[in-house]
Amino acid sequence: MQVQTQLSWSERIAATIIQQCDGDGYHAFPSGRWAYVEGMTLMAMARTGQHYGKQEYVDFMKKHMDLYIQPDGSIGTYTLEEYNLDQINQGKNLFALLDGAEDRRYAEAAHLLAAQLAGQPRTSEGGFWHKKIYPFQMWLDGLYMSSPFLSEYAKTFHHPELWDEVAHQILLIERQTRDPRTGLLYHGWDESKEQVWADSSTGCSPHFWSRAMGWYAMAIVDSVEHFPVNHPKRGTIIGIFERMCHALVRVQEQESGLWFQVLDQGFRKGNYLEASGSSMFVYALAKGVRLRYLEPHFRAAAEKGWQGLSSRLVEETADGVRLNGICHGAGLSLDRDGSYNYYVSEAVVSDSFMGVAPLLLAALEMERLP
Incomplete structure (x- = not known):
C-alpha cells in the first residue's frame, strides 16, 4: 500500500509506521521491551492521532502499552531497582490512557514510575543520577526521560511539590553543563x-x-506545558530556554538549516548534519513559539530546520517516508570517552526510530503552528 502524498507530513510518517505492522496490528519495534525510544514512538503516534482525529494511531499506542501494563499495574520488562531514568519515558503514555479507564492499572503503573523517581539516587545537590550504574552522573538525556513525566504526574495526581522537583532538575543540570562562551550545554x-x-x-x-x-530542549517545552502559570520557577526555566535557543540558532548551519552532530564544530572532518538532533530542535523551537515561551522570530529557525529535514534527509518511496543521517547511538562510559572522534565515529543509519520518532513529533509541531 502506497502512502498518500496529499496527507500532512505527520500523517504520512504515521501511516508509514502503521504499514510496517503485522496482521494483528503489532509493530516489531515497540513490541519487544519497555524502553525510551519505543515510548517516544508510541507517544508521537498517539499525538498525531489525537490532533487529526485518527483513532487508529491512538489505538496503536494503547495496543502496544497493553503488552506491558499488567492487571495489578506492574510493568513487564521493567525493574524499578535499576533506577534508570530511561525507563521512565514510556510512562508518559499512561496519562492519555487514564481518561475513561475502567481499571486502575494505568494509574498504578504511573505511581510505580513516580516511586522510582522518589528513590532515585542523587547528587549532593539533589540531581537525579542518570542510572544507578552511573554514580553521580547527570546526562542531558535524562531530563527528557523523567521531567515531563513527573510534571504531568504532578498535575494529574495533584502533587504540586513535584513541580519544584522538576524545576530543580532542569535548572541544576543547566547550571552545571552550560558553557558560558557558546551558551551550549555539554x-x-x-x-x-x-x-x-x-x-x-x-x-x-x-x-x-x-x-x-x-x-534537553524537548524536556523543557514538554515539562513547562504542565506547570501552573504562577509557579515561581516557571519564568526562570522559560528564560534559560530562550537563552539556549539563541545559542542553538547561532550554530544552525545556514545553507541547510540543519544542525551538526557535534554542534560547534561545523564542517570539521567527520562531522555531519544529523537528523535526530535537528528534528528535536525543530520540535522544541516550534512548540516554544506556539506556547509563547519563545519570541515569534524563532519561528524562522524552526521553518528553516524543517525545510532542511524534509528536503535533504527525508525520502519518500513506495514504502512510505524514510529518514537518513541518524546517529545510531552515543553515551558516556569507559569505552565512550565523549571525544570528537567518538561522536563522529558512531554508526550513521537510516530509519532508526531514534530519528523517526522525533521527526514525527517535529512534523506535528510544525503543522500546529498558527
Whole structure:
C-alpha cells in the first residue's frame, strides 16, 4: 500500500509506521521491551492521532502499552531497582490512557514510575543520577526521560511539590553543563569528576552533542506545558530556554538549516548534519513559539530546520517516508570517552526510530503552528 502524498507530513510518517505492522496490528519495534525510544514512538503516534482525529494511531499506542501494563499495574520488562531514568519515558503514555479507564492499572503503573523517581539516587545537590550504574552522573538525556513525566504526574495526581522537583532538575543540570562562551550545554556532568570523560575541574564531558541538547530542549517545552502559570520557577526555566535557543540558532548551519552532530564544530572532518538532533530542535523551537515561551522570530529557525529535514534527509518511496543521517547511538562510559572522534565515529543509519520518532513529533509541531 502506497502512502498518500496529499496527507500532512505527520500523517504520512504515521501511516508509514502503521504499514510496517503485522496482521494483528503489532509493530516489531515497540513490541519487544519497555524502553525510551519505543515510548517516544508510541507517544508521537498517539499525538498525531489525537490532533487529526485518527483513532487508529491512538489505538496503536494503547495496543502496544497493553503488552506491558499488567492487571495489578506492574510493568513487564521493567525493574524499578535499576533506577534508570530511561525507563521512565514510556510512562508518559499512561496519562492519555487514564481518561475513561475502567481499571486502575494505568494509574498504578504511573505511581510505580513516580516511586522510582522518589528513590532515585542523587547528587549532593539533589540531581537525579542518570542510572544507578552511573554514580553521580547527570546526562542531558535524562531530563527528557523523567521531567515531563513527573510534571504531568504532578498535575494529574495533584502533587504540586513535584513541580519544584522538576524545576530543580532542569535548572541544576543547566547550571552545571552550560558553557558560558557558546551558551551550549555539554552532554554529561560527573559530580565526582572520576569518569575518564569528565573534565578535572568542571566534571563536564568535552563536547556539545546535538541529540543530547535536543533531549534537553524537548524536556523543557514538554515539562513547562504542565506547570501552573504562577509557579515561581516557571519564568526562570522559560528564560534559560530562550537563552539556549539563541545559542542553538547561532550554530544552525545556514545553507541547510540543519544542525551538526557535534554542534560547534561545523564542517570539521567527520562531522555531519544529523537528523535526530535537528528534528528535536525543530520540535522544541516550534512548540516554544506556539506556547509563547519563545519570541515569534524563532519561528524562522524552526521553518528553516524543517525545510532542511524534509528536503535533504527525508525520502519518500513506495514504502512510505524514510529518514537518513541518524546517529545510531552515543553515551558516556569507559569505552565512550565523549571525544570528537567518538561522536563522529558512531554508526550513521537510516530509519532508526531514534530519528523517526522525533521527526514525527517535529512534523506535528510544525503543522500546529498558527
